[in-house]
Amino acid sequence: MRSPRRPATAAALAAPLAAVLAGGCAPAARPSGAPAAATPAPSAAAPTASTTLTADETRMRDAVRAHYDASIDLLARAVDIPSGTHNLAGVRRVGDLFATELQQLGFRTRWVDAPAGMRRAGHLVAEHPGQGARLLLIGHLDTVFEGDDQKWVRQDTIARGAGTGDMKGGDVAMVLALRALKEAGQLERMHVTVIMTGDEEAPGQPIAAARTTLTDLARASDVALAFEGGSRSQISVTRRGSSSWTLEVKARQAHSAGVFSEGAGYGAIYEGARVIDEFRRTLSGQPGLTFNVGLVGGGTAAATDTSLTRITSEGKTNIIAPTFVARGDLRFLREAQKDSTRAAMRAIVARPLNGATSTITFTDGYPAMPATDAGARLVAAFDGTSRALGYGAVQAQDASSRGAGDVSFVAPFIPGMDGLGVSGRGAHSPQESVSLPSLRMAAERAAVLMSRLSREWPRRPAS
Ligand SMILES: [Zn+2]
Structure with missing residues (x-):
């Protein structure tokens, strides 16, 4: 390298x-x-x-x-x-x-x-x-x-x-x-x-x-x-090149008393937190590679506005959250590094906690x-x-x-x-x-x- x-x-x-x-x-x-x-x-x-x-x-x-x-x-x-x-x-x-x-x-x-x-x-x-x-x-x-x-x-x-x-x-x-x-x-x-x-x-x-x-x-x-x-x-x-990503999580909404159970699952916020933490633990420290999380929201509702810089969310402590959204960037030295990092991030997203589904989308910004x-x-x-x-x-x-x-x-x-x-x-x-x-x-x-x-x-x- x-x-x-x-x-x-x-x-x-x-x-x-x-x-x-x-x-x-x-x-x-x-x-x-x-x-x-x-x-x-x-x-x-x-x-x-x-x-x-x-x-x-x-x-x-x-x-x-x-x-x-x-x-x-x-x-x-x-x-x-x-x-x-x-x-x-x-x-x-x-x-x-x-x-x-x-x-x-x-x-x-x-x-x-x-x-x-x-x-x-x-x-x-x-x-x-x-x-x-x-x-x-x-x-x-x-x-x-x-x-x-x-x-x-x-x-x-x-x-x-x-x-x-x-x-x-x-x-x-x-x-x-x-x-x-x-x-x-x-x-x-x-x-x-x-x-x-x-x-x-x-x-x-x-x-x-x-x-x-x-x-x-x-x-x-x-x-x-x-x-x-x-x-x-x-x-x-x-x-470095730069691009952005958006993580969206959907999960079952249920009473908080049942969280972690087989039937109710973990909810969207635990799943979002898992994904973001796994990004950090498995991908950080590579030379020239950074991926900052800039914005998160979750609860019974969480939506990004058209500026993509504001998330409006609401929820209650006794409800297992059905939605979560996070936005971040990805900076890289080479296009190959961008591609391999995105593949690794997709693989992390593809293993959701019980009751949740995650999707991640990437938007190209500047090439490396x-x-x-x-x-x-x-x-x-x-x-x-x-x-x-x-x-x-x-x-x-x-x-x-x-x-x-x-x-x-x-x-x-x-x-x-x-x-x-x-x-x-x-x-x-x-x-x-x-x-x-x-x-x-x-x-x-x-x-x-x-x-x-x-x-x-x-x-x-x-x-
Ligand atoms: Zn300038």
């Missing part, structure tokens, strides 16, 4: 490019429409992990610095447009703001509406056709909170406000990096596609339909870079982004870039320490790396803030990395 944590080492840094080309690196074409079982990374390619800057790269760095103050102003404008996921007009306005910026850099932009009835704003897509590896850059426009009373407040090098870190700051870092590439004369030749989703924090359902645009773009790209919040020394190339050799090469490339810019070494972050993200949806198609965005505090809280110097660092590292990947990451043959 692979460790989810793959620190970049000198050994992981790049075989010489000549050897790469001699070795051949084209992945086998797969039938159109069929996702690969694992990330179909070219096997031998490794971008230069040079720890010195070329003259062009120095120009990129200087261009980032020249536009740093203007980018802070752009971030302030973006943060001052409230764009909670359910504020469809606000999300669209933030999309328009970034579309204008990208158009100025030569991108062709379009707005992709969410499917009718999904009640989401849709996504911004911007395309810049060119040569070299096809880069897919991922951001999002929505915020967790509505943001009406979380406007931009700057205090020296810190700025507070909804989306400062997650992830309008990352979006601005992406745009600033592209501007630097343009000023250094590099963007002209490059093939770059940008998607900024409008519902990352509360994806529309069904989630596969809400992410069709993203997965379609991934199929037409070679490598993905996502600009969620990051840190100076860590980057993500593995993320497993450890791959291509991911390790991305870390090595980013590590070299960071060192060249004077920001020091970067290592892969443990998948277990991050939540799920949009980058996970590209994992079945192309290698991806997340955490290229800004650093801050209080993500998903009303105290969200960003460290402004991290915007400059993020943009410098992204610009140089994109330039290197564009030249050296292999383009997949058309399938």
Whole structure:
């Protein structure tokens, strides 16, 4: 079993490019429409992990610095447009703001509406056709909170406000990096596609339909870079997948005096408790696997409302409860781990206590982004870039320490790396803030990395 944590080492840094080309690196074409079982990374390619800057790269760095103050102003404008996921007009306005910026850099932009009835704003897509590896850059426009009373407040090098870190700051870092590439004369030749989703924090359902645009773009790209919040020394190339489950138990209703008897049985709550406790005893402790129980209810009646976050239940102490319901999540490192865990959970559910019947249903959320050799090469490339810019070494972050993200949806198609965005505090809280110097660092590292990947990451043959 692979460790989810793959620190970049000198050994992981790049075989010489000549050897790469001699070795051949084209992945086998797969039938159109069929996702690969694992990330179909070219096997031998490794971008230069040079720890010195070329003259062009120095120009990129200087261009980032020249536009740093203007980018802070752009971030302030973006943060001052409230764009909670359910504020469809606000999300669209933030999309328009970034579309204008990208158009100025030569991108062709379009707005992709969410499917009718999904009640989401849709996504911004911007395309810049060119040569070299096809880069897919991922951001999002929505915020967790509505943001009406979380406007931009700057205090020296810190700025507070909804989306400062997650992830309008990352979006601005992406745009600033592209501007630097343009000023250094590099963007002209490059093939770059940008998607900024409008519902990352509360994806529309069904989630596969809400992410069709993203997965379609991934199929037409070679490598993905996502600009969620990051840190100076860590980057993500593995993320756990997430899904949810619902346990429903039915049992005989009877007088409590008869509980445990052959005729009355144990009731639904004892059966629900048995199942949940057996999950914990038999399945906990596996590396990378967690399954939290988030919500339970039981009694003479127990029903989940349409939000799936509230269970209304009632009952009496002298009645053997006929109903029980529980909801939880399931996070995993690989799809195979998800499948085997679900099979084990179903087997536990299939052995109910006397008088009860249990059923469990699973709902897919985010796919897993497993450890791959291509991911390790991305870390090595980013590590070299960071060192060249004077920001020091970067290592892969443990998948277990991050939540799920949009980058996970590209994992079945192309290698991806997340955490290229800004650093801050209080993500998903009303105290969200960003460290402004991290915007400059993020943009410098992204610009140089994109330039290197564009030249050296292999383009997949058309399938
Ligand atoms: Zn985010």
